Amino acid sequence: MKPQAISVKELLLTKGVKMPNPGSVQMGDDIDPDRISGDGVIFYSGCKIFGNSTLILQGAELGYEGPVTVENCFIGPKVKLKGGFFKKSVFLQGVQTGSGSHIREGTILEEEAIAAHTVGLKQTILFPYVTLGSLINFCDCLMSGGTSRENHSEVGSSYIHFNYTPNQDKATPSLIGDVPQGVMLNQPPIFLGGQGGLVGPCRLAFGTTIAAGSICRKDEIRTGRFIFEGQKTGGNIPHIHGLYRSVKRITINNIIYIANLIALLRWYVNVRVLFVAEGFPDLLLHGLIDILKMNIRERIKRLGHFCFKLPDSAELYQQVSKKKSNPLVDRKYELFEKWPEIEAVLNQFCDRDGDPERQDNCLKKIQLGIKRRDKDYLTVIKELNPEDAANGTQWLQGIVDEITDAVLRIIPSFE
Secondary structure (H helix, E strand, O other), X not given: OOOOOOOHHHHHHHHOOEOOOHHHOEEOOOOOHHHEOOOOOEEOOOEEEEOOOOEEOOOOEEOOOOOEEEXXXXXXXXXXXXXXXXXXXXXXXXXXXXXXXXEOOOOEEOOOOEEOOOEEEOOOEEOOOOEEOOOEEOOOEEXXXXXXXXXXXXXXXXXXXXXXXXXXXXXXXXXXXXXXXXXXOOEOOOEEOOXXXXXXXXXXXXXXXXXXXXXXXXXXXXXXXXXXXXXXXXXXXXXXXXOOOOHHHHHHHHHHHHHHHHHHHHHHHHOHHHHOEOOEOHHHHHHHHHHHHHHHHHHHHHHHHHXXXXXXXXXXXXXXXXXXXXXXXXXXXXXXXXXHHXXXXXXXXXXXXXXXXXXXXXXXXXHHHHHHHOOOHHHHHHOOOHHHHHXXXXXXXXXXXXXXXXXHHXXXXXX
16 A cells, blocks of 8 residues: 655654644645744644745744744744734744734744734835834835834834725835844834824834824924824815826835835845845745835836826826916826836846945954844844944945935926
8 A cells, every 4th residue: 555645744753843733734735844834833723824835934823822924934933923813924933913914925023023913915025123002904005113122113003004096006115214224233212103094105213202192294304293183173175086197206205215115126136145144034034025125126116107107197197287387287298208217227126235345344343243243133233333334324325315305307397
């Protein structure tokens, strides 16, 4: 009689994965057992795990508060996904999410980021320590700020990032903090008060506080500001579907957002690679890079969709304004016609490293920190002295500025 093949679940149990109720755990046939650690990993009742890219490292726990579905995720050490749905996302060491999570493609939660129960994320990047309360929808944004678990950026419960417009586009990513300063883990935290919202695309500086119950609709790039809504009278005015009025702001905010993602890609490729070790293996680094590239492609695609709508918007505006010529109309046609060139520039910059001298200096200082502290990413970065951190920020900000300037040269009326 032919021996019966051993199932993936049986192989994992043999490796040491703990399953208190193995019969309730479903493992896809495409799971690679070599990509799942047997050291301290626990799958509680109701777990469903699929995808040949799925990576689960030591000490990870899935499903403590409720059933968990994981599909092609990269799960780092000591991560706790307590309940919900998780797809094509990355969770670095110490991340925790509560029950009812709905975390979809393109999400990256860096070390010790936390989300409480019933949080929805997609194409979202949270830097270390960022904390989300409960009942939150926070798709299509990047948030940084804070220096430790005690001094972290936070989003209050029942918050929403408005990422879909009445004109049916998603050129709405919001940059809360930034990449060049945020990666240094030395900036003041940002606080978005509960039962409030942020209308994308928006940019907020470090140290910003938005009062509970407030909807923020405008950029605030000055540091340390307190934003609150006053008692305003309502309004009721005509709405023309498909008519865009703030094309310049939407475009520039999208370009700056994409440029920040590209700067973060250089950080992952050139800096994070130095920290590859048992707790941060090559497989996790590659997953991190792949998911970030997915974010970049998504943002470029969404901006392109916005640009393709501009000729129709220009015609509508001419009908409404009844003017033969108007700078806003000219700007819409210019952006539409120049989009292929802009798209090519954005894609080309994904492979550029920025100023080589500043990059080399940054890498040397980080390597010295690794010699002192081993490959403890958070400790090494936080112990950079202010001058060295500033040099690293200038390297990454140079990439952001170079990309932004290159695009604005293509569309000079936007400068």
